[in-house]
Amino acid sequence: MKNKSIRLCVAGATGAVGKALLSILYSKGFPVENIYALASSRSAGQKIPYGKNKIEVLNIANFDFSQAKIGLFSAGGSVSAEYAPKAARAGCIVVDNTSHFRMHPDVPLIVPEVNKKNIVDYQKTGIIANPNCSTIQMVVALKPIYDAVGIERVNVATYQAVSGSGKKAIDELDQQVHQITQSQPLSKPQVYAKQIAFNCLPHIDVFLENGFTKEEMKMVNETKKIFSDDSIQVNPTTVRVPVVYGHSEALHIQTKEPISASQAKQLISQAEGVILMDDPSTNTYPTVLDAAHEDQVFVGRIRQGLSHPNELNMWVVADNIRKGAATNAIQIAEELISNYL
Numbered sequence: 001m002k003n004k005s006i007r008l009c010v011a012g013a014t015g016a017v018g019k020a021l022l023s024i025l026y027s028k029g030f031p032v033e034n035i036y037a038l039a040s041s042r043s044a045g046q047k048i049p050y051g052k053n054k055i056e057v058l059n060i061a062n063f064d065f066s067q068a069k070i071g072l073f074s075a076g077g078s079v080s081a082e083y084a085p086k087a088a089r090a091g092c093i094v095v096d097n098t099s100h101f102r103m104h105p106d107v108p109l110i111v112p113e114v115n116k117k118n119i120v121d122y123q124k125t126g127i128i129a130n131p132n133c134s135t136i137q138m139v140v141a142l143k144p145i146y147d148a149v150g151i152e153r154v155n156v157a158t159y160q161a162v163s164g165s166g167k168k169a170i171d172e173l174d175q176q177v178h179q180i181t182q183s184q185p186l187s188k189p190q191v192y193a194k195q196i197a198f199n200c201l202p203h204i205d206v207f208l209e210n211g212f213t214k215e216e217m218k219m220v221n222e223t224k225k226i227f228s229d230d231s232i233q234v235n236p237t238t239v240r241v242p243v244v245y246g247h248s249e250a251l252h253i254q255t256k257e258p259i260s261a262s263q264a265k266q267l268i269s270q271a272e273g274v275i276l277m278d279d280p281s282t283n284t285y286p287t288v289l290d291a292a293h294e295d296q297v298f299v300g301r302i303r304q305g306l307s308h309p310n311e312l313n314m315w316v317v318a319d320n321i322r323k324g325a326a327t328n329a330i331q332i333a334e335e336l337i338s339n340y341l
């Protein structure tokens, strides 16, 4: 990255992703001239950590976005709907972590390891969308396979951490575990439809008319947009599990041309943003505890499938708050600074 200092704002700075954004920006030594932490009126005036320093939280409703050149937004879809266009009009380029603008035809949807060339399209609206967390880690793992042999379709089952639903969900899991282990009566779930502690819920976001959930259809539609390839078929089941940080995914990929497991391992081991952890003889495969606080996507259990000659199976894990959200947004900001500002 060229040596430029940038005025930056973080919207949703008090949330799970917002805190990770501030912490990664600081620890990377991101070239910040000024940084503004924005949230709702509820937390305006609070001081929150930015590395060794404390910065004051400002009410987004009163913020003059012309003070920032880049805005990292992670305060929910309705906040982005209202403030991202305002920010863009004031000259603040928005990297938006919500789903609000992802499928907008004039808004690029970016995973730098896959399609950073499309960032240039930010000039149309001043907004760049950060994909859904489960999509990001899946496409990073698929990219080397896609380039080598093409991809016909992907069957995927996800195992997603509660932090993907924000701070309130982490608290809900914590409280339920506490109540159950202390033999106390269970409070009524507020974030999820059913008890999440010691349970798995095949239900992320709302159900749609086709029987899939909105989360599942995000994986379908965002994958096509990121690869600029409507022919890739994605068939997902997304599941919330009682894990705090880190999403896991079981992928069953049907490639266009055949590929052996050892060729796939070779490609994955050299791919950008991926770490291969794959040696069954030593129980080497990634889990969310390996991926926690890391910025890469971890891949293991690579093997040929049993139900089709061109089938490849793999297990893909990433920290949903980092590569699935904050890290990806910061990588986009770095690309913007290096090549467009």
Ligand code: A2P
Residues within 6 Å of the ligand: 011, 012, 013, 014, 015, 016, 017, 018, 038, 039, 040, 041, 042, 043, 044, 060, 074, 075, 076, 079, 165, 166, 167, 168
């Ligand atoms: P606040 O702390 O003021 O509510 P999470 O996804 O972890 O729940 O975090 C959501 C983030 O989005 C928080 O920083 C929260 O700020 C922020 N947020 C939620 N609603 C609004 C709003 N109406 N205006 C600005 N920020 C909001």
